[in-house]
Amino acid sequence: MTAVLEVSKHMLDALPNIELVSFLIIVYTMCFGVRKTLATIYLYVLAECMLFGFGLWSVSYLYVWDVLVLLVVLFKKSESALFFACISGAFGLMFGALCAIVTLVIGGWSMAFTWWVAGIPYDLVHCFGNFFICLLLYTPVRRGLDQIRRLSHL
């Protein structure tokens, strides 16, 4: 599961803020549950730190994906691809604000606000990318992972 996150992320490196990680975390949470998904997330964060070294981004990565898992858990009764696409899009939209929390601690409100505002165009791309990826892929990938789960007794 972690390897799929890593490969999918780096496959789309050339397209800033277009990523499959958010979508995969949503379907992982729905198919395999919170514990397995969180373990996958932290292995993914570790792999990223080993590849790119530690930085401010590493601190935000420790909590930002947990917010997405929490959102999915809160609305897990829904089976609508459109609904989860909105969750994914909303997460993309708030990604910059969530990461700005680290900047807030280091540099105060002014620095955090400036940093967040500068990243808004990327957050908008992130939002629309996440929305359409999830809308298109949720149903078929969810079906496939559910089958894998049944066959492998995970």
Add this chain to the structure above:
Amino acid sequence: MKNKKIITVVVGLLVAALAMFGVWRTFAPKAAGGYKQVVVHVIDDAGADTSYAEKTDAEYLSEVMDELAEKFDFSYEGATSEYGLFIDTINGVKADYDKDGAYWAIYVNDEYGQYGADSQPVADGDVYKFVYEKY
């Protein structure tokens, strides 16, 4: 009822995205047009200060740097990521963050820069400093 809920969520997401766009238009740094006189200092790992004065109509600092590279003995290298342009080498001096925590800091009128070089607006009379620092 369920469809109404989903439509509300979709509309809510669109409204939030539009609101954020509005915030960006209001608070993002605005580049000034017309000719501007600026000075760029490069303070390297040995503390040596090289300065360049430039008259430019560039809107952002990275464009000024491109002009300096054409006219003077100035060079820079960097990578563009989701966070913007990240400069790792200036005038052949590479700041390797992974090796020893070194990086090129940007100062604008002696204050720590809030933006990357590709989003830092250029204003008349600005003094920019690229300073080799260690974390």
